[in-house]
Amino acid sequence: DAGVTQSPTHLIKTRGQQVTLRCSPKSGHDTVSWYQQALGQGPQFIFQYYEEEERQRGNFPDRFSGHQFPNYSSELNVNALLLGDSALYLCASSLWDRGTGELFFGEGSRLTVL
């Protein structure tokens, strides 16, 4: 049973560039959430996708956008990168109908902005 997979695992960008991160949810899951985890901090909720729509959003600017595809996989896009965007970006999958907050995380994509 494949768990949550994310790509790429590491990447380096410069300020002002754009980045796209990808996620495939755990088999059978239909909901994808994205979290940002800065060094020494807990994960911060960015947004959640279900049925190809953004359902809920945390306190992140519009530079952060996403997409969910019919096969439930998802992308996170960040435009006009800032130094402060350097973090581990975590994708988590879950079942919408379960609605309990039980999340299954991938290994994350570590973004460094220079």
Place this chain on the structure above:
Amino acid sequence: QKEVEQDPGPLSVPEGAIVSLNCTYSNSAFQYFMWYRQYSRKGPELLMYTYSSGNKEDGRFTAQVDKSSKYISLFIRDSQPSDSATYLCAMSADSGGYQKVTFGIGTKLQVIP
């Protein structure tokens, strides 16, 4: 004030000790309480999940929730060096499918052999 408060540690204990990890929260709407374990440079892994108040035991791990005090705990018995990791408490409200999970900062635990 943060919605979820957690002491970042680090917490260092000898092998075999009982470990107590705690979080407090301010949002009375939280109904689901989780503990995640995160090894260095890895994604968080769900350890324990509890709905509302009460206790839940799973092997060496016991989770407690006291909603009246807005306080949750995780106890680890007979701690092992492999338990060395960061432990994140997490909570969410009962809002159907809309699941924004709020995490604590994480407590770094080191179990010394």
